[in-house]
Amino acid sequence: MPDIMNKPRVVIFSQGDEVITGALVDTNAAYLAEQCRLLGFDIVRHVTVADDMAELIQVLKEVDAMADICLCTGGLGPTQDDLTTEAFSEAFQKTLEMDLEALEMMREFFAKLKAPMADVNKKQALLPTGSVRIDNRWGTAPGFTAVGQQCRFYFMPGVPFEMQQMMETFVLADLQRQFNVDQPQLITFRSMGMGESSIQQAVDELDIASDIRISFRAGMPENELKLLFPKHYSHQHIQAYIDDIKGALLGSVFAVDGFGQSVKSLPDCVDQLMAKNNLTLALIESLSQGDIARQCHPAWLRQAEVYPNVDDLMVKFGAEGKEVGEGLAVDLVKAHQAQHATNCSLIQLYERKTDSTVAVYTAVANHHSELSSTKEVWGRPLRQQTVASALALNLLRQLIQDL
Amino acid sequence: MPDIMNKPRVVIFSQGDEVITGALVDTNAAYLAEQCRLLGFDIVRHVTVADDMAELIQVLKEVDAMADICLCTGGLGPTQDDLTTEAFSEAFQKTLEMDLEALEMMREFFAKLKAPMADVNKKQALLPTGSVRIDNRWGTAPGFTAVGQQCRFYFMPGVPFEMQQMMETFVLADLQRQFNVDQPQLITFRSMGMGESSIQQAVDELDIASDIRISFRAGMPENELKLLFPKHYSHQHIQAYIDDIKGALLGSVFAVDGFGQSVKSLPDCVDQLMAKNNLTLALIESLSQGDIARQCHPAWLRQAEVYPNVDDLMVKFGAEGKEVGEGLAVDLVKAHQAQHATNCSLIQLYERKTDSTVAVYTAVANHHSELSSTKEVWGRPLRQQTVASALALNLLRQLIQDL
Numbered sequence: 067m068p069d070i071m072n073k074p075r076v077v078i079f080s081q082g083d084e085v086i087t088g089a090l091v092d093t094n095a096a097y098l099a100e101q102c103r104l105l106g107f108d109i110v111r112h113v114t115v116a117d118d119m120a121e122l123i124q125v126l127k128e129v130d131a132m133a134d135i136c137l138c139t140g141g142l143g144p145t146q147d148d149l150t151t152e153a154f155s156e157a158f159q160k161t162l163e164m165d166l167e168a169l170e171m172m173r174e175f176f177a178k179l180k181a182p183m184a185d186v187n188k189k190q191a192l193l194p195t196g197s198v199r200i201d202n203r204w205g206t207a208p209g210f211t212a213v214g215q216q217c218r219f220y221f222m223p224g225v226p227f228e229m230q231q232m233m234e235t236f237v238l239a240d241l242q243r244q245f246n247v248d249q250p251q252l253i254t255f256r257s258m259g260m261g262e263s264s265i266q267q268a269v270d271e272l273d274i275a276s277d278i279r280i281s282f283r284a285g286m287p288e289n290e291l292k293l294l295f296p297k298h299y300s301h302q303h304i305q306a307y308i309d310d311i312k313g314a315l316l317g318s319v320f321a322v323d324g325f326g327q328s329v330k331s332l333p334d335c336v337d338q339l340m341a342k343n344n345l346t347l348a349l350i351e352s353l354s355q356g357d358i359a360r361q362c363h364p365a366w367l368r369q370a371e372v373y374p375n376v377d378d379l380m381v382k383f384g385a386e387g388k389e390v391g392e393g394l395a396v397d398l399v400k401a402h403q404a405q406h407a408t409n410c411s412l413i414q415l416y417e418r419k420t421d422s423t424v425a426v427y428t429a430v431a432n433h434h435s436e437l438s439s440t441k442e443v444w445g446r447p448l449r450q451q452t453v454a455s456a457l458a459l460n461l462l463r464q465l466i467q468d469l
Numbered sequence: 470m471p472d473i474m475n476k477p478r479v480v481i482f483s484q485g486d487e488v489i490t491g492a493l494v495d496t497n498a499a500y501l502a503e504q505c506r507l508l509g510f511d512i513v514r515h516v517t518v519a520d521d522m523a524e525l526i527q528v529l530k531e532v533d534a535m536a537d538i539c540l541c542t543g544g545l546g547p548t549q550d551d552l553t554t555e556a557f558s559e560a561f562q563k564t565l566e567m568d569l570e571a572l573e574m575m576r577e578f579f580a581k582l583k584a585p586m587a588d589v590n591k592k593q594a595l596l597p598t599g600s601v602r603i604d605n606r607w608g609t610a611p612g613f614t615a616v617g618q619q620c621r622f623y624f625m626p627g628v629p630f631e632m633q634q635m636m637e638t639f640v641l642a643d644l645q646r647q648f649n650v651d652q653p654q655l656i657t658f659r660s661m662g663m664g665e666s667s668i669q670q671a672v673d674e675l676d677i678a679s680d681i682r683i684s685f686r687a688g689m690p691e692n693e694l695k696l697l698f699p700k701h702y703s704h705q706h707i708q709a710y711i712d713d714i715k716g717a718l719l720g721s722v723f724a725v726d727g728f729g730q731s732v733k734s735l736p737d738c739v740d741q742l743m744a745k746n747n748l749t750l751a752l753i754e755s756l757s758q759g760d761i762a763r764q765c766h767p768a769w770l771r772q773a774e775v776y777p778n779v780d781d782l783m784v785k786f787g788a789e790g791k792e793v794g795e796g797l798a799v800d801l802v803k804a805h806q807a808q809h810a811t812n813c814s815l816i817q818l819y820e821r822k823t824d825s826t827v828a829v830y831t832a833v834a835n836h837h838s839e840l841s842s843t844k845e846v847w848g849r850p851l852r853q854q855t856v857a858s859a860l861a862l863n864l865l866r867q868l869i870q871d872l
Contacts, residue, residue: 091496
């Protein structure tokens with residue numbers, strides 16, 4: 067596989083006491099790794115160290131010897147704990163120079179905040195000779211890119227928002243300019259109702275070329291299947307794969323992201339359909355306790371009622387003594403829909419089966435038809451809430467998808 | 470600082486393609502680092518590599534040379550990608566032996582699942598000579614602990630739940646046995662309504678001894694201030710610090726965790742108070758759209774109504790044409806409380822001020838009194854939801870805390 071040998075090797079380097087001590091989960095590393103994977107690069111290592119000069123210098127040298135690219139976050143702040151620039155300068159004998167443009171941008175940033183710029187901030191405008199500044203219009207610390215002995219380093223702040231803005235406005239384009247790799251195309255299949263191992267098995271049975279990278283992300287209860295196509299694949303060829311995979315996944319795919327469509331999640335999918343069809347919704351939740359409502363857009367969710375205890379719900383809707391089940395859910399949603407001015411209604415009932423299992427009955431209706439489902443849900447309360455609200459959103463999607 | 474020199478040096482080592490490519494955020498590393506910090510150890514590095522034999526062997530040797538302890542997750546599964554045990558065996562010339570007890574436990578685990586055990590699983594019972602098995606009663610892969618050249622390694626599965634169970638049932642106790650360090654005491658102040666920089670400034674002005682480690686975690690909108698006291702601090706001494714800090718934080722502290730009390734979050738605090746006082750709640754949400762309801766315990770939340778659009782709420786409660794504000798929130802919550810059998814009622818109204826700012830009016834009442842607040846909230850819709858529901862829970866807490 068000669069093309070793999072030519073892929074740039076990337077190290078993701080995170081710094082700072084908050085990450086090393088576990089006070090913060092390092093979400094930057096996953097974001098940066100994913101971006102590099104989408105560019106077709108190979109990520110060989112993630113490293114995190116504390117704010118310690120000797121450790122920083124040692125790691126910078128190690129990384130320089132092992133990788134072509136290093137994406138580095140953290141340690142660019144104004145305090146004495148922020149040592150990155152100095153460590154880079156020491157590790158590779160680059161002197162530091164005051165970047166007057168950077169200083170001016172920082173002054174403007176503080177002026178906009180109507181805050182005085184402290185003297186300690188000036189240090190943030192010191193950059194190594196030969197480096198290229200990466201402007202930060204979202205915070206104070208400018209970043210920079212520079213080559214050590216042989217590896218190209220990109221230094222960015224640890225604040226996720228600032229880092230992501232700098233990636234999108236400078237680093238991603240610069241990486242493509244500096245490292246001439248054909249960017250692959252990512253297609254994401256979003257599915258519900260089919261387990262991860264069944265998806266894996268169904269995909270294994272398809273004849274997928276070995277240069278297409280396949281990965282899964284098991285959500286709860288959404289599952290993602292991702293295919294990364296090398297650049298030489300034609301539009302038709304990719305379309306054929308999409309059709310095959312949708313068939314193999316037996317109708318569980320609710321959206322395909324990245325091929326002319328952008329659908330980021332099940333709530334996003336429902337939101338697009340509700341908006342396109344100009345619909346409104348009234349909602350009655352029980353087990354999910356408001357978790358459906360908070361995922362709806364206020365433009366089309368008119369009203370939600372939440373009854374954590376199904377008995378209270380039965381009393382409210384005059385159904386005392388009736389048997390809880392899918393049939394009752396359908397009866398109630400039809401009655402509710404008949405009385406309401408919204409285009410759609412949804413109701414959720416549930417019954418406790420064991421300490422950790424409940425049966426969830428969901429029904430949705432519009433003025434023409436209704437759909438309903440029964441599903442056993444296990445696990446901790448929070449998991450049950452999450453699954454129950456996804457079941458509801460998915461049923462609503464099925465009702466409106468074909469409008 | 471001689472005691473710091475004696476602290477064991479820890480490396481956190483995560484393995485696997487899902488973490489290295491960014492498909493998964495590595496939450497294990499933060500969990501393990503936090504546990505080690507609470508034991509009084511020093512975390513010097515986090516490293517992540519892909520499932521690659523040469524890389525694994527190299528990293529194991531590097532870690533062995535640099536650390537006293539390595540906590541390692543991932544790579545213990547049955548497939549050909551799972552290389553950890555073999556890599557350890559190669560790196561330090563330890564032969565692998567079939568652990569018959571481990572094999573028997575795996576057979577029992579599969580029998581309980583009523584699933585056949587595949588031949589590939591047998592490999593998971595192969596452990597290096599001289600290692601001590603770490604039982605896994607929550608999955609198939611047993612873990613193990615063994616010394617390389619000089620560093621003690623603990624190998625655990627990458628599934629967070631299995632890893633955490635093994636930490637709690639074996640690893641933490643073993644670490645304390647093997648590494649005789651005086652365990653410090655962690656006190657966490659949970660606060661709302663005071664910004665991170667104000668907290669930092671207030672704490673700076675107190676005279677806190679330099680051997681107490683201070684850290685912050687800025688939540689949204691909860692903030693945590695943590696103090697890690699070395700073992701030699703007496704109960705009285707710690708209590709005096711707690712009193713000082715609560716005073717300095719001007720009433721923003723709603724709970725102190727770790728000193729005879731366990732309060733994990735604002736919803737947990739409210740839950741404990743509602744249960745202790747045997748109260749029930751009826752709820753009317755607008756901006757937060759169900760986000761309050763889902764954080765309440767079903768034992769005491771009787772009913773919630775959600776109106777994303779305040780106009781719909783006004784119609785429902787016969788308040789059309791009235792001015793939206795804190796006063797109206799108080800009137801509505803008092804009327805609502807008078808008509809309902811619950812012990813407490815809460816209502817939330819809001820008004821859009823600019824594209825990204827809303828004013829949130831919250832009022833709570835019981836049969837004796839009421840409390841209300843007005844707060845401007847900015848940011849993206851999800852942030853506004855989160856802040857609005859925290860404001861509501863905090864007001865409810867204030868109402869019931871003194872019962």
